[in-house]
Amino acid sequence: MSDSAPAPAAPSAPAPTAADEHGRPPFGRAILDAVLEGNSVVVTILAIVTAIVLGGLLIAFTNSTVLHAWGNLFSSPGNAIAQAWDAASGAYVAIFEGAIFNPHTVAALFQQKSMSVALHDGTVSAVFNPLSETAVNATPLILAGLSVAVAFRAGLFNIGGQSQFIGGAMVATWLGFGVSLPPVIHVIVCVLGGFAGGAAMGMLVGLLKARTGAHEVIVTIMANYVMAYLLSYLLSKPSLLEKPGANGNLISPNIASDAHLPLLAGTHLRINAGFLLALACAAGVWWLMSRSTLGFEFRTVGANPNAARSAGMSVPRTWILVMLIAGGLAGLAASTVIQGTDFSLNFQSYGTYGIDAITVALLGRARPGGVVLAALLYGALHAGAPLMQASTQTPVDIVQVIQALIVMFVAAPPLIRALYRLRAARAGGTGQVLSKGWNA
Amino acid sequence: MNLELQGITKRFGSLVANDHIDLSVTPGTIHALLGENGAGKTTLMNILYGLTQPDEGTILADGKPLTIHSPKDAIAAGIGMVHQHFMLVPVFTVAENVTLGDEETRALGLLDRRRMRRKVRELSERYGLRVDPDALTGDLPVGVQQRVEILKALVRDAQVLILDEPTAVLTPGETEDLFRIMRELRASGRAIVFISHKLKEVQAIADTITILRRGRVVGERPRHTSEDELAALMVGRSVQLRVAKTAAKPGRVMLDVRDLVVPGGHEGLPGAEHTAAVNGLSFRVRAGEILGVAGVQGNGQTELCEALMGLLPVTSGSVHLNDHDITNAAPAMRLRSGIGYIPEDRQQDGLVGSFPVSENLILDTYNRPPFASGPALNLGEIRATAERRVKEFDIRTQSISAPVETLSGGNQQKVILAREVGREVRLLLASQPTRGLDVGSIEFVHRRIIEERDKGVAVVLVSSELDEIYALSDRIAVMYEGRFTGFRPPDVPVEELGLLMAGIGGIGTPGDGAADSSERTPPGDSANAGPGSLEQPDSPERTSPGAVQPDGPGPPEQAPPGATGPPEPAEPAGSTERAGSTGAAGSDGDDPTVTVGKPT
Structure with missing residues (x-):
């Protein structure tokens, strides 16, 4: 409890050493801690999910067809919701097809006369092209x-x-x-x-x-x-x-x-x-x-x-x-x-x-x-x-928005926890009192 | 206000922090809560102050139930708390801090600074707090900041004042000052709850002592209870307050320091470069002996240790370890040549809190066999060693992979000790090795240090706890303003040490202090400060730096800025210990000052 008594006279050290960091974690560490504090893997995954959902709303409500349908919300509410769903899911399905697996390429594969032709004209490659692109972009x-x-x-x-x-x-x-x-x-x-x-x-x-x-x-x-x-x-x-x-x-x-x-x-x-x-x-x-x-x-x-x-x-x-x-x-x-x-x-x-x-x-x-x-x-x-x-x-820029949203939610774990009613892992409330009283 | 806590229970998960605690606080008394770290003292007081809600139990004020959901409720009920870590705005003046959240306003919501200041001054004078309402809080020494916190509670008319480990951050002199203030508050009919794990302090000041262990009240005792009994109640077994040791068998000279000068002072302060924190020290430590370095903190002990470890550059002088010149060696080099280092601030300098126990145990041997083979860490060996050390040193931890920051202070210190003496060590530098530890851990650390000595290790022990100096040292050196004012045998009377700590008394003349101050006074910067403190013999407390603006340019304020600290609080330092150890705790504090003053 009493060990963290501040030393009144900080020892003087030559300028370009750790002395300028005295008493505080380094800056980079502080940022990392701020993001990781009480931020479990679950929170990270939920942050991604939330960002994708929000991104979907954004896709839907920047689409003119959807907006028109919502203009007639009271005459045909079902249509409005269906339009919104179609817009968002359509975009995400396209991303999925572009990044992981596109069923059309398999259909094309079955239309080929023989496997050897398929191998040579790139139809087989087309099946794996999305994954290849993902890897290339990730590298x-x-x-x-x-x-x-x-x-x-x-x-x-x-x-x-x-x-x-x-x-x-x-x-x-x-x-x-x-x-x-x-x-x-x-x-x-x-x-x-x-x-x-x-x-x-x-x-x-x-x-x-x-x-x-x-x-x-x-x-x-x-x-x-x-x-x-x-x-x-x-x-x-x-x-x-x-x-x-x-x-x-x-x-x-x-x-x-x-x-x-x-x-x-x-x-x-x-x-x-x-x-x-x-x-x-x-x-x-x-x-x-x-x-x-x-x-x-x-x-x-x-x-x-x-x-x-x-x-x-x-x-x-x-x-x-x-x-x-x-x-x-x-x-x-x-x-x-x-x-x-x-x-x-x-x-x-x-x-x-x-x-x-x-x-x-x-x-x-x-x-x-x-x-x-x-x-x-x-x-x-x-x-x-x-x-x-x-x-x-849907403009490609929406991808940047989703990326940014993910990072924002990762950086704001209390928001995600509040959203999903998760209990705080380490930070905050009782945890602090606990550490003050018991872990000194 | 008669405050009564009945059956207070607080659980944190499976941990029972408070287990049906009953406590009754009477006006006009000082009630000590004594217990080891983690006994539940702070939790109980946090409940009383509304920072935590109890799971069970009631709080009664004058027989009427009291619900406290927040500190606001507590303040309204007349309960004030001074936290261990102050909650002050450093760039505000004392008056502003004291009235913060409770400001006096004039028409249009303007602050009424004059009334704020007057209020602070009145209260400050009534209870002898001696705080200047216009001083910037950040400039004040820790002891005075604490008084500002007390003032904050008093302004809000607190009838029950909770002080959470108030002495942990204070020098002995400041502690004595605090006790005086506490007595005045008691005389005014207030109740004080004093949280501590220091037996001497509790004995010196408390009227009633309630001892907590593992969340339970294990006893309530009057003030005149023996230290042994209190310690046994606290720890749950009988404790040796002074570890038995045989006479030292000093061997060859292991550490030889000559004319060591280490620069000090805060960076960027004008004139800082002129102040040497360590100012021409020469001493030798032999294998198998413990040299205790006593002194009020801030007289260069920290810089001495860091210079010996190579963490601070040396201006001049030389350091030899086992006949090798290590004056300019890098820290890694010194570690390899056999220096073990227990730093003063273990969390800041000794441990990496987020690292597991096992990694903290190899923090300075990670790149040597058997822990490293080539560029790779040898995880198996690291784990095996950690398991062994945890057993050997009785480190209480859930596992060797638990972050060291989750351990109690005592166990953290055991980790450092296990690491530093776990390898071949020729010289052990131990700086405040038991600061903040509870009695049980102190006993353990002391015993291990003596074991090392008996193995033939030279030990330099720096401590501001005179008890510790007496318990361990084979020779005592007293450090004052960067110099040793004397070497003494371990049976030197405490009064004499107190004078040496205040810079009074000469190297060759034990006993009569101030008479030969001319011989002692070194030429140069400390010439002002030394005699200066003698010229104001009647009011050493009043000259606590920063507390009061001097009316004229008094010599004591000319003391050099920087790390070589204020000489004045040194005087009551000796008296605190003396008062505590002789048991005459009632009317202490003033008499040694008088004896100091008269010869001048």
């Missing part, structure tokens, strides 16, 4: 999500996924078209180059934090801008990354086909070795964080930098290493995009990976397994969105 999200998750676990908030992605993309692309190497080696060199490019960006952030005490959130946000404009600049210089004859289109030459990540299921499906690389990285991160001494250091620094210092760990060194690894993972995400699907770099190749990575990491509770699952969910939403737009005229 960079897994890697970028791992990048944010590793940093979270070590108490750092890595908002710089975008800059590290760009760093990795520039190196991987240049190695892809600028040098010629034997087939297998070229792929590996480009992948390693992607890692190195991202790692360099990450390490820069870690170094700045360790040496000068600069906050990683500020540094990474600024790095995002710097790298985005640097990319545009490099893409506008023919001697650097610009594609010959691009006429200011800000696009790089295509990388050599030797540098493409090998396809896994034939030429009709885009799924490639990048997906396996992402899964291997998830396994590697799991081993690193829960089975290695280095991961033990990361976790200790993330949970309590002061105790880490007292236990002989070097907090600044840990920051640098963590950001190096986090940046490298974001760089690998870029490699899988450039070498797996895009084969060239343009001024907006980085898309929204940096931000999506944060939502993936939070939804996945900063655990490698969770990150893979969360990335697959988002990958599926992305994969299904085009079909949804094509077949139901």
